[in-house]
Amino acid sequence: MKIIFNYLIFPGLFTAVCVGLLAGWFDRKISARLQWRVGPPWYQNFIDIVKLFGKETIIPRSSRWTFILAPYLGFLSIVLAAVILGKAMLSPLESFYGDIIVILYLLTMPAISMIIGASSSRNPLASVGASREMKLVLGYELPFVLSLIAVIIKCQGSIQLGSIINYQISFGSNIFSFSGILAFIAAFFAMQAKLGLAPFDISEAEQEIMAGTLIEYSGLLLAVYKLIKAVMLYAMPLLLICLFMGKDLGWVLLILKYIGIVLLIVLVKNTNPRMRIDQALRFFWGPVTIVAALSVILAAVGL
Amino acid sequence: MSIKTKALTKSIWVFHVSCGSCNNCDIEILDCFTPRHDIERFGVQLIGSVRHADAILITGAMNRKSVPRMKKIYEQAPKPCVVVAVGQCALSRHMFRYSYNVREPLDEILPVDLYIPGCPPKPEAIISGIVKLVEKLNKGK
Numbered sequence: 001m002k003i004i005f006n007y008l009i010f011p012g013l014f015t016a017v018c019v020g021l022l023a024g025w026f027d028r029k030i031s032a033r034l035q036w037r038v039g040p041p042w043y044q045n046f047i048d049i050v051k052l053f054g055k056e057t058i059i060p061r062s063s064r065w066t067f068i069l070a071p072y073l074g075f076l077s078i079v080l081a082a083v084i085l086g087k088a089m090l091s092p093l094e095s096f097y098g099d100i101i102v103i104l105y106l107l108t109m110p111a112i113s114m115i116i117g118a119s120s121s122r123n124p125l126a127s128v129g130a131s132r133e134m135k136l137v138l139g140y141e142l143p144f145v146l147s148l149i150a151v152i153i154k155c156q157g158s159i160q161l162g163s164i165i166n167y168q169i170s171f172g173s174n175i176f177s178f179s180g181i182l183a184f185i186a187a188f189f190a191m192q193a194k195l196g197l198a199p200f201d202i203s204e205a206e207q208e209i210m211a212g213t214l215i216e217y218s219g220l221l222l223a224v225y226k227l228i229k230a231v232m233l234y235a236m237p238l239l240l241i242c243l244f245m246g247k248d249l250g251w252v253l254l255i256l257k258y259i260g261i262v263l264l265i266v267l268v269k270n271t272n273p274r275m276r277i278d279q280a281l282r283f284f285w286g287p288v289t290i291v292a293a294l295s296v297i298l299a300a301v302g303l
Numbered sequence: 304m305s306i307k308t309k310a311l312t313k314s315i316w317v318f319h320v321s322c323g324s325c326n327n328c329d330i331e332i333l334d335c336f337t338p339r340h341d342i343e344r345f346g347v348q349l350i351g352s353v354r355h356a357d358a359i360l361i362t363g364a365m366n367r368k369s370v371p372r373m374k375k376i377y378e379q380a381p382k383p384c385v386v387v388a389v390g391q392c393a394l395s396r397h398m399f400r401y402s403y404n405v406r407e408p409l410d411e412i413l414p415v416d417l418y419i420p421g422c423p424p425k426p427e428a429i430i431s432g433i434v435k436l437v438e439k440l441n442k443g444k
Binding site: 035036038039040041044048050051054055056058206207210214215217218219222 | 310313314337338341345346350351352354357381383
């Protein structure tokens with residue numbers, strides 16, 4: 001019963017979707033203000049989802065089942081990641097051993113579901129988007145994993161979110177050490193790419209390949225993809241808070257940290273043009289990986 | 304009024320098709336999204352794929368090449384979807400009326416829900432058109 005409550009209501013589905021959609025509105029509003037516009041009202045993203053539920057869902061004459069099931073695969077796994085994360089932050093002692101590795105895998109699932117869905121839609125532009133998404137995953141996973149390793153080494157080799165938080169409660173946040181700040185920078189860029197926002201919105205590049213991976217999706221299935229984006233926007237900043245700023249996790253400070261990270265994402269999104277896929281790969285495998293590797297070395301030395 | 308129509312009128316995603324226009328109407332449509340007439344306030348968004356569209360904006364005189372493509376695009380859009388004709392060319396073929404190339408006006412090809420006249424229409428005219436469209440949808444189409 002408690003597990004179902006956790007999955008469906010509190011750290012899980014309902015909360016994740018609501019917070020994610022509000023963060024999505026925050027993104028749109030701040031972008032609008034930066035461009036000297038007014039921006040949509042706060043309930044705009046909720047209305048978009050409700051509207052998409054009421055629209056017709058068109059399924060192309062292709063591999064129907066993978067096309068229909070791919071969004072649900074991504075949605076269920078990202079919600080599970082959000083639940084594990086939320087539980088670990090609520091009660092650090094209850095988290096299970098090795099959950100950081102489970103979360104690492106679950107956070108890759110939305111990208112994989114997009115690749116599956118896009119390639120089963122048999123649309124040439126969608127397949128271009130899928131191939132770009134695949135390359136981007138290859139690009140950002142390496143620095144992301146390296147920065148996680150830096151955090152794990154820093155926290156005396158524990159691969160449990162709860163004990164990482166406990167370590168930070170007793171020894172101070174990771175971000176205030178040399179290795180911590182470098183790992184945070186690398187993980188931040190990886191997060192930007194995972195969320196699919198500019199400068200890494202290559203797979204959905206609207207001006208080049210229309211909607212990229214989402215081009216054939218409509219109605220309910222598109223709404224599920226929008227919800228995946230929303231839950232990602234909930235889970236990824238929380239993971240970063242958990243790994244790098246885990247010292248004070250009171251409600252007010254947690255919300256302030258969350259808003260701060262989302263604000264940083266939006267500012268980076270609005271001030272950078274979209275990269276080409278080769279530039280993005282070079283960026284991730286070059287500077288970002290070097291920074292992440294440096295942080296691993298510094299963490300091993302003990303800085 | 305059902306929640307479905309309410310949500311539809313509050314978030315209209317627009318797919319923009321130019322079938323042989325001189326590009327003026329298209330620029331005026333983009334003007335609606337600039338700071339002065341920010342219509343994202345009302346939830347209107349330009350989107351890239353016709354599968355996401357709630358409204359198809361058509362500009363330009365429909366020539367022989369673009370008519371079959373236009374029909375295909377309309378069939379691909381998920382219903383409910385409205386068709387909006389923007390500019391004099393889309394309304395009445397304007398100066399191309401007696402051209403060998405432009406045989407029929409738009410509303411003989413597709414069911415048009417809203418006409419926005421002008422050559423090109425001002426952004427204000429487009430916004431007032433959106434308001435009329437919302438009123439029409441609320442009354443029940």
